[in-house]
Amino acid sequence: MNLPASPAEEAVSAELAEVRPALGSAYASALDGARAAVLTRLWRALAVEPLPWVERRERGPGGLSLTLAGGRRLEGPLPDPYATDPYVREVLLDGTAYRQAARLVAALGVPHGDAFAAELDDSTASLALSRAGQPPAGEAAADSVWEWEQRVVDGHPYHPNCRSRPGFSVAEQLAYAPEHRPLVELGLVSVPAGECLVTGAWPDELRDGGRLLLPVHPWQAEHVLKQTGRGAAGVLRPGFAAHPLMSLRTLAPAAGGAHVKTALSTRLTSSVRDISEYSVETAAAVSGFAQALSERLDGRLHITRTLGAATAHSPDLAAVLREPPEVYADAAAGERVVPVAALGGAAFTRSPAWRAEFSRLALSVCLRVLDLGVALEAHGQNLLVVLSATGAPLRLVYRDLADIRISPGRLVRHGLPVPALSGRLVTDDVTLLRRKLFGSLLTGALGASAGSAAAFGEALAEAAALPATADTEALLTAPLPTKALTLMRLSPGIPGDQWAELDNPLTGTTGRGRRAG
DSSP states (O other): OOOOOOHHHHHHHHHHHHHOGGGHHHHHHHHHHHHHHHHHHHHHHHHHSOOTTEEEEEEETTEEEEEETTSOEEEEOOOOTTOOSOOOOOEEETTEEEOOHHHHHHHHTOTTHHHHHHHHHHHHHHHHHHHHTOOOTTOOOOOSHHHHHTTOOSOSSSOTTTTOOTTOOHHHHHHHOGGGOOOEEEEEEEEEGGGOEEEEOOOGGGEETTEEEEEEOHHHIIIIIHHHTTTSBTTEEEEEEEEEOTTSSEEEETTOSOEEEEOEEEEETTEEEOOOHHHHHHHHHHHHHHHHHHGGGTTSEEEOOEEEEEESSSTTSEEEEEOOGGGGSOGGGTOEEEEGGGGGGOGGGGOHHHHHHHHHHHHHHHHHHHHHTEEOOOOTTTEEEEEOTTOOEEEEEEOOOTTOEEOHHHHHHTTOOOOSOOSTTBOOOHHHHHHHHIIIIIIIIIHHHHOSHHHHHHHHGGGGGSOOOHHHHHHHHSOEEEEOHHHHHTOTTSOSOOEEEEOOTTTOOOOOOBOOO
16 A cells, blocks of 8 residues: 655655665665554554543454543554564554554644654654665674664664654765764864863873863764854864764774764754763763672673763763773674664574573673662663673673662662762662663563563563562562653653553553653
8 A cells, every 4th residue: 555655754755866866766665664663663652651642441352442532532453562573554543544653643633743743754754764775684794883783773662753863864864873884974172171071081082282172973063063163164173983883973983992972962762862061070980880880790790981071061062982892792702792772683582592591691680780779771772792602691781871870778788889979860769760770671672672572571581580679579560661752752841751551471460651750
């Protein structure tokens, strides 16, 4: 069935005809699959999130029916909140079929829906572009982390805005997005050292006398810094070539060395990707604390060190230098480090035995860290696994400490030193700590790796053999938290995360959506 192209789909097609006409046919062929992928993610949200205009949900043998405020009716297949394969091809709204997420949201007419519909349209078109640019199947196996990361084509496994990149032209996506495998030339902005906040060790090669050279993403230089004069010609110096990683704004220098996290002041998926002064201010202390904590894990968890962080007292002009995950793999023994988000494309992960072994490792390590006093944001981008030459999961690597949560009370209980930190990283709230870990590791990384509720239930069952703690008991018996990503996009006036609860596949415990700040 041929559907009329949406505005974003038409715009991408038109620009592609000018900048990369050879991709035009592949892009057109990819549209139907991209529409189903985004619609599947949206249907998950409609089925499980506490959306205020959904009054009732009813399951039947033919699928799920939603009664909306005002008596309207939505109908679609029975949802699987852990499914990663697109299984939703159409949804009925009062009997009318919709196969494009943006048009469905526009037809719903909900508050803030027009802006969200535009994002969904952009996400769908961008996802089709991402899929169109992929090499033929059967290319050589990936070796480095950046090669694995560039194989994550579809973005966030559950967010309808999985590929939303407002402000990026087609040419810029092809030039900067990791799935298109470009080499990006970072620039350097020279700033007097006295005008910067620096923590950790800023390297000599990024200094020029009394000035710091801050790495800058070319999109940021063109669209943000040029407005202030800092990205103008003569101020922005040539820098170095780097491979973009999964997050797009973090890159691995082609010459090797520290990974570079840059500011990128646009909304990608859900968040604006700048670097706050708080993150720079706390970077060294958090990194040192995390390194000491990892020593309690018997070598099963390595945490990449933050080597240096600097900001010109602006979230738009800052950078973080981070240890590359490869340093924790023995290349001579054939070991390699793979982000969990990239595991879905590897053949060995289809084995139930492999998934069980990996789940045991991830659950035992991350729950132990939580018990000690730290909730990791262990989603598929931050959490990596070291694999043996035969593909066996050996140990974990965690990166990006900017959004973990630290519990002073738990640390004291285990006789661990409490870091001299304050602000959003620090909390003893049990609910917040569990949401941080469970919402990223369980209903994020492990759920997406499993790809279905049935397979996720098998993975989650590995926790039953772990030492009994209150956190493990909650994991095994209570509904599981997941971020209400669509509700958050439809609630621009409510800051912070909002949450839904998913059925626990181990117990059948029924989840119920709820708001949370």
